[in-house]
Amino acid sequence: MINTYVVDRRLNGKNKSAVNRKRFLERYKKHIKRAVNDAVNNRSITDMEHGESISIPGQDIREPVFGHGKGGKRNYVNPGNKEFVSGDMIEKPKGGEGQGGGNQASNSGEGMDEFTFNITQDEFLEFLFEDLELPNLVRKELKSMDDFVYRHAGFTNVGVPAKINVVRTLKNSHARRIALSGKARRRLKEVTALIDEEEQKDRSLRNEAYLEDLIIEKEKLHNKITRMPFIDDFDLRYNLSMKEPTPSNAAVMFCLMDVSGSMTQQTKDMAKRFFLLLYMFLRRNYEKIEVVFIRHHTSAKEVDEEEFFYSRETGGTIVSSALKKMQEIVDERYPASAWNIYAAQASDGDNWNDDSPICQKILERDLLPKVQYFSYIEITPRAHQALWQAYDEVRSRHPDAFAMEQIIDQADIFPVFRQLFQRKSS
Amino acid sequence: MTEKVTSGQSERHDPITASSEWTFEFIQEFDRVIGNIALEYRLDTYPNQIEIISSEQMMDAYSSVGMPVGYNHWSFGKQFLQTQNNYKRGFMGLAYEIVINSNPCIAYLMEENTMAMQALVIAHACYGHNSFFKNNYLFKTWTDATAIIDYLVFAKNYVSQCENRYGVSTVETFLDSCHALQNYGVDRYKRPSPISAAEEANRQQEREDYMQQQINLLWRTIPTSKPQEQVQQRSGFPAEPEENLLYFIEKNAPLLEPWQRELVRIVRKIGQYFYPQRQTQVMNEGWASFWHYTLMNTLYDRGYVNEGFMIEFLNSHASVVYQPPYDSKYYSGINPYCLGFNMFRDIRRMCEEPTEEDYAWFPDVAGKNWLDTVHFAMENFKDESFIQQYLSPKVMRDMRLFCVFDDxxxxxxxxxxxxxxxxxxxxxxxxxxxxxxxTREPNIQVVNVDLKGDRSLTLRHTRHNNVPLNDECEEVLKHVYRLWGFDVHLESVQGDEVKNLYHMPVRPKTEEEKNLENLKYV
Structure with missing residues (x-):
């Protein structure tokens, strides 16, 4: 007899292919990374939090098998004849497969297209930061945050009267009284019973001395019970509130970059990754983020992202122009009371020599009091110049709000980033 | 039998359901009714295991060629990504069903299907394909439905053991090479021993030891007492050309480790399991389509389903067996569902309403018992012989088939x-x-191993109508080279004439070959 089982498998895991998928990604890492890098260059830094569609040339992932090539003599049988009769000759189409040999055309055309698939955001970031030796970004609390929120966090036995939790306290008091007076109450009951019993007896049979003792004991017990305090210190329970730092919900991030002739596109790409990291770091801490791009050579200008990263300028370098610009913008649009201000400056270290002391002054006097954090990265393999020295002094005087590091190649970006921001979180 | 089917069942039943939503109860009820009707039609099946799955799970099933368990390999991941991408972009719908040749026969049904679709799929897969798996001679010979799942579990565990021991990438690369030859892992003329997982696992260690010993014997370099005789015995090795490349490599490749031989064997065994499916596409799909059509119509005749249900069924059925003409942009070769369905339908027609032409062409079919005839056809043929035997002029006319010769x-x-x-x-x-x-796959065989010399392996491609190999040939040879460990040569032969020579590692062309090449352009 036929027997059929119907099984509901829908609750079984649906990611049976996850391992194989991962292996595929692993195998074509090189391709994927190239695609990811291209994508980064085409994307805005505020637009990193989604996946990407990756294309790999079909032949690169082809698994070869023996097959027939073109040529030789063959017969094809096709359906749907309309006008042909035996012996008809049909011109072969020039330059390639004709539809007369439809079979073959479809066979040889297969697999040559691009192989396209999607990776998730996590995978995207993983590939993006792989060079940067990026561990999983952990959520860090920023110490300098000013806003707190009180959250209920259980109960405590010390506190201010205003926070007393009446129900808990009375519960405790009740329990304590029951617990501590239990023996006395039981005895009292017994004694009362004994007294009753004794008093029921005929006067002649009564043991007066015994009765007297019982009455005294009853008195004592009663006193003992009433002496039990209604509320004791250790009954008291207070609502506990914890002060939790909460991100003030808005932050602004200033990206300052030198775009003078000495900055190559490669340097800018490195800077872009650094800015990107900072952006994502802030993204995890603030609800709302604005990004301001200021680029400068001898004069500074607020620009959009596209122009910031990809337009080229030549000429000298006056860093203070950018700092002044930033200060203006802060004063105008981002009052320090309402905004967490972060700034990251990238440069190759070139500056007009007389300008460096001015930078130092602007930073210390105008900017540092307002910003949460100002980080400076110098992307250069060369020796430091006057700007670095000037900033170094700033660092020694304001170690909490100012940080600077040197980056030589891609692999430095994350370690440097971590170094810059660890100080804040430890 | 026929009388019983056609006449005895005239009583009307109430429709099982009028709703298009399926429930487990309805599925069971449909299965019971369809199963009973299938019995009347003498469909002999393995027990069914119907599994309801979601579309994501269907994609998983797709990418592992429908195998419920499979070893891990990047190529399955590629398959998965491809499926997922096509599905998400709406390039393809998922199949309504996947059915696995195992005992019990596992059929996957998608939860998105309507009730009518589920019934169609049950008829198609659980009774059509299932009875084909159980009764077609190729499947009977080449596959062991009771053992396949266990064997796959064994294979999965073995591969992952190897990965732990030798590293994932080593194992993956080695499997790549085996996969390149997966279609060449079958003895076409020898009957295979059935595969059984328990036995495999038990005997595997034993086999490893024994095999290594054999190989060493073959490649022994220490002179023996009668060297002359040995040379004579071995002068042509293998004595007969060997078409089962993977088998040959598993048994004879000089440098493979025992675990590598076992991996070759696993790929070969799985290739063997799919071998009948590659040869019975038209028959298998045709048979299943013929039966879902017949069973559904019987359901309707007996009142188990209503008109709405039938319209939905016919709509799906029509799209499954649709054959676009050769000049349509949707044309991609002959639709095996369509050809097979038409042929089985026509066999029945020839039995029930034979014409003069049928008597002339098919004296053994025309006017005979149709059930006997279709069962016989299903059990004893593969696509090639089935078409040669049963393709009737009427089907050729209906499909307007024509043959194009391309030189x-x-x-x-x-x-x-x-x-x-x-x-x-x-x-x-x-x-x-x-x-x-x-004709579909190049005929490539092992013809010689240079035992006394450089241990090189020579393969021969026997051309059919002078059709050459494709451009991937050299890539495949790289894989063969990896497996064999020494030089590999491939000669492509038409008749007695060597048309093309391939070498791995690639060898600079000799003078003679260059001249040959140049001659081509004269």
């Missing part, structure tokens, strides 16, 4: 034959040939 040396295609009196035989022979496995 690379000529600028024109010739219409060699069409669906007319003169052409029937030719079209039929050409179509059968098209389904001949050796």
């Amino acid at each position: 690379e040396n000529r600028d024109e295609y010739e219409i060699a034959a069409i669906h007319d009196e003169m052409g029937y035989e030719k079209v039929r022979a050409a179509l059968a040939e098209q389904y001949n496995l050796s």
Whole structure:
């Protein structure tokens, strides 16, 4: 007899292919990374939090098998004849497969297209930061945050009267009284019973001395019970509130970059990754983020992202122009009371020599009091110049709000980033 | 039997359900009713295990070629990504069903299907394919439905053990090479021993030791007492050309470690399991389509389903067996569902309403018991012989089949034959040939191993109508080289003439070959 089982498998895991998928990604890492890098260059830094569609040339992932090539003599049988009769000759189409040999055309055309698939955001970031030796970004609390929120966090036995939790306290008091007076109450009951019993007896049979003792004991017990305090210190329970730092919900991030002739596109790409990291770091801490791009050579200008990263300028370098610009913008649009201000400056270290002391002054006097954090990265393999020295002094005087590091190649970006921001979180 | 089916069941039943939503109860009820009708039609099946799955799970099933368990390999991941991408972009719908040749026969049904679709799928997979798996001679010979799942579990565990021991990438690369030859892992003329997982696992260690010993014997370099005789015995090794490349490599490759031989064996065994499916596509799909059509109509005749249900069913059925004409942009070869369905339908027609033509062409079929005839056809043929045996002029006319002859040396295609009196035989022979496995896949065999010399392996491609190998050939040879460990040569032969030589590692062309090449352009 036929027997059929119907099984509901829908609750079984649906990611049976996850391992194989991962292996595929692993195998074509090189391709994927190239695609990811291209994508980064085409994307805005505020637009990193989604996946990407990756294309790999079909032949690169082809698994070869023996097959027939073109040529030789063959017969094809096709359906749907309309006008042909035996012996008809049909011109072969020039330059390639004709539809007369439809079979073959479809066979040889297969697999040559691009192989396209999607990776998730996590995978995207993983590939993006792989060079940067990026561990999983952990959520860090920023110490300098000013806003707190009180959250209920259980109960405590010390506190201010205003926070007393009446129900808990009375519960405790009740329990304590029951617990501590239990023996006395039981005895009292017994004694009362004994007294009753004794008093029921005929006067002649009564043991007066015994009765007297019982009455005294009853008195004592009663006193003992009433002496039990209604509320004791250790009954008291207070609502506990914890002060939790909460991100003030808005932050602004200033990206300052030198775009003078000495900055190559490669340097800018490195800077872009650094800015990107900072952006994502802030993204995890603030609800709302604005990004301001200021680029400068001898004069500074607020620009959009596209122009910031990809337009080229030549000429000298006056860093203070950018700092002044930033200060203006802060004063105008981002009052320090309402905004967490972060700034990251990238440069190759070139500056007009007389300008460096001015930078130092602007930073210390105008900017540092307002910003949460100002980080400076110098992307250069060369020796430091006057700007670095000037900033170094700033660092020694304001170690909490100012940080600077040197980056030589891609692999430095994350370690440097971590170094810059660890100080804040430890 | 026939009388019983056609007459005895005239009582009307109430429709099982009028709703298009399926429930487990309805599925069970449909299965019971369809199963009973299938019994009347003598469909002999393995027990069914119907599994309801979601579309994500269907994609998983797709990418592991429908195997419920499979070892891990990047190529399955590629398959998955491809499926997922196509599905998400709406390029393809998912199959309504996947059915696995195992005992019990596992059929996956998607939860998105409507009730009518589920019933269609049950008829198609659980009774159509299932009975084909159980009764077709190729499946009986080549596959062991009771053991396959266990074997796959064994394979998965073994591969992952190897990965732990030798590293994932080592194992993956090695499997890549085996996969390149997966279609060449079958003895076409020898009957295989059935695969059984328990036995495999038990005997595997034993086999490893024994095999290594054998190999060492073959490649022994220490002179033996009678060196002369040995040389003579081995002078032509293998004595007969060997078409089962993977088997040959598993047994004879000089440098493989025992675990590598076991991996070759696993790929070979799985290839063998799919071998019948590659040769019975038209028959298998045709048989299943014929039965879902017949069973559904019987359901309707007996009142188990209503008109709405039938319209939905016919709509799906029509799209499954649709054959776009050769000049349509949707044309991609002959639709096996359509061809097979038409042929089985026509066999029944010839039995029930034979014409003069049928008596002339198919004296053994015309007017006979249709159930006996279709069962016989299903059990004893593969695509090639089935078409050669049963493709009737009527089907050729209905499908308007015509045969195009393409000679690379000529600028024109010739219409060699069409669906007319003169052409029937030719079209039929050409179509059968098209389904001949050796026409579809190049015929490549091991012809020699240079035992005394550089241990090189020589393969021979015997051309069919002078059709050459494709461009991937050298890539495949790289894989063969990896497996064999020494030089690999491949000669492509038409008749007695060597048309092309491939070497791995690639060898600079000799003077003679260069001249040959140049001659081509003269």
